[in-house]
Amino acid sequence: MRIEQISRMIKAFPAMPGAALQLLTLANAPGTTVQQIEAVLRQEPGLTANLLKLANSAYFGIPSQVGSVRQAVLLLGLKRMVQMVVAACASAIMDRGVPGYDLPAGELWRHSLAVSVAARGLAGELKIQAADEIFTAGLLHDVGKLVLGQFVQEDHAQIDSALAQGMSFEAAEAAVLGIDHAAIGAQVLAQWSLPEKIVHAVRWHHAPESYSRIDTLLDVVHVANMLCLMIGIGVGREGLLHEPSPLVTRRLGLKPAHLEKVASQTLQWVSDLSQALTVA
């Protein structure tokens, strides 16, 4: 059975590096000290250096040189800094090519970065307060594709005929394979013990209306994902075969100008950030 094979692959999916997990927990705990952060960072060689490189990237535009973890926490804030560490760790597993979706090596990662920065940009443009986790949710929303890709490839004929009936790509995945990449991604992130907010945003990023609650973070990731596919970042076999939710559009008060303004800046943001995130 396909679904059993898929379940086994989800269970066998690489674990999130320990340091990133510990930092996420620390970031959400009250009274965390810089010393605790430094201690966790020291566990993984190169992590402190990667973090400082990120903090100094053009994306954040911090005018002075960030030379220590203490300064990084001060200038970026603890939560934002932890998101950056997660990003540095995630790049290692998300950089490869994805069969089935026709994404060459590096393209899923570029799409992930783009959705993260576009989501933050949209929140700014819409002048809404979105949770700090929005960056990580954007970054990891498609992690399920890493599991599902080979199955999409093997069953591409059935997926094509489902698409020919007018289904969205994620509906075709679910119809043919029994599960879609969003549900798989959520299972992987739950396995990683990531905060619930992120897990839910990943689970419902194609179907925000099916989520039982209303979460601005989810709504913004839903829109940012669609926008990045439209402007050609990480758009492969699935094309634009998704439907942007009219309800989310209304909830956010989204106008064409918001989308287009963010689109005009996204490539620059991705380039600024990815230079600092190149896998060492």
Next chain:
Amino acid sequence: MNITVSVGDMKTGRNGDILVTHALGSCLGLMVFDPLSKVGGLLHAMLPLSSINPEKARGNPAMFVDTGVPLLFKSLYEMGAVKERLIVKAAGCGNPMGKNEIFKIGERNYTVLKKLLWKNNILLKAENVGGTASRTIHFEVQTGGVLLSCNGARGPL
């Protein structure tokens, strides 16, 4: 020589060059060719109007249809192309599923292109626009031939 045109970019080429652009979603791909002087150009414009981000448009006019299209024609004229001979083809301008007007950047890109061409008395020789697929273009400047790839299928435009 193979010349890749990235999103929000414009490149010209001469006899022997192949201009390539990938992943046209809602973006406009515009191919312009002069068969006599054998020069051609390819624009991959992301957004309809430069007024959304004038600062960006100053540094990178190819990002927008309203500044990118004139830039493409002007660059070709400087290389010896003549307006009356030009063969113009368009691809891309796709949209997501559903009726959500906010997300129809592809449609808006196409509308601005048509207005510009109409004002300048230029007709499209061929087009493959709209829909939900991601498209890739190979434009051979020697012959003016445009090859369109879409979901594994390839054919001339």
